[in-house]
Amino acid sequence: MASSLRQEPAASPAWFASLAILGALYVAPFVFRLFAHLALYLRRPKDLRRRYGAWAVVTGPTSGIGRSVALELARRGLNLVLLDLNAANLLEIAETIRSRHGVKTKTVLFDLSSVATPQGDEAMARLREAVEGLDVGVLVNNAGVARPGARYLHEADVEAWVRMIKVNLWAVTEVTAAVLPGMVERSRGAVVNMGSASSEAIPSFPLYTMYAATKRYVAQFSRSLYVEYRSKGIDVQCQVID
Structure with missing residues (x-):
């Protein structure tokens, strides 16, 4: 077989x-x-008003990334508190936002390099007054200083370094501390800080030493703040740009 x-x-x-x-x-x-x-x-895009609140605070909203962020938040239905050092530019962006998106705006004239001075204390008081009673759900710390650009540390004007430190580091901290209490009370909110690839993507950034150092602070500040406040319903981000 x-x-x-x-x-x-x-x-x-x-x-x-x-x-x-x-x-x-x-x-x-x-x-x-x-x-x-x-x-x-x-x-689907997140409903920011429902998730965080009806108002957002944006520093440096008159040009560049800050302007784009302010317009996008307004497009998504958030009312805005706008901080900048130029009164005419503040008026222009506030009117543009209202005419395009029909939301409410408030403006606070604030030169962030004046923090820790009597003028800065007055501006901070105006900010606290502006946000008092508002459902502020989003804070965008956008304002920053990159000048004097590429320089050896000993060649740059000390006043320029001090201004950079005040705007990029000190003001970010003070503005955040002014807005956080309301978020904690409502158990919701979001803080968005503008960082830089100069402090995240590369190990060193010579000739931009002070700028990279201030942005490194922003990154660490954001990480620690996230851990500190996540149990209170508050999100914290550091957006790496540049």
């Missing part, structure tokens, strides 16, 4: 299986990030 012979498939070599596993492990993080980005892109 004839019998049919069936050839069994050869077993895959062990090295091939090992390479397949290593390849899968290598690709997995990229696939995960791809799906995470797709989910972020496809999901």
Whole structure:
């Protein structure tokens, strides 16, 4: 009686299986990030008013990133408290926001480099008065100083360094401390600080030493603040730009 012979498939070599596993492990993080980005892109935009509150505070809203942020927050229905050192520019952005998006605005004239002076104390008092009783849910610490640009430390004017430190570091801290109590009371809020790749993406940033150092403070300030306040319903982000 004839019998049919069936050839069994050869077993895959062990090295091939090992390479397949290593390849899968290598690709997995990229696939995960791809799906995470797709989910972020496809999901519905968050209702910021419902999640955080009806008002946002934005520093440096008259140009650049600050202006774009202020207009986007207004487009999404938030009323705005705007802080800047130029009265005419403040008036222009406030009128633009109201005419385009029909939200409320308040303006606070505040030269952030004046913190820790009598003039700065007066401006901080105006800020506290402006936000008193408002449902402030978002704070964007956007204002910053990058000048005098690329310089050796000993070649730059000391007053320029002091101004940079006051705006990029000191004012961020004081404005945040002024707005946080209301968020804590309402158990919700978001603080967004503008950081820099100069302090995050590279180990050193020569000729921009003071700028990178101030932005490093902002990054660490944001991380610690997030841990400190997350149990109180407050989100904290440091957005890396540059």
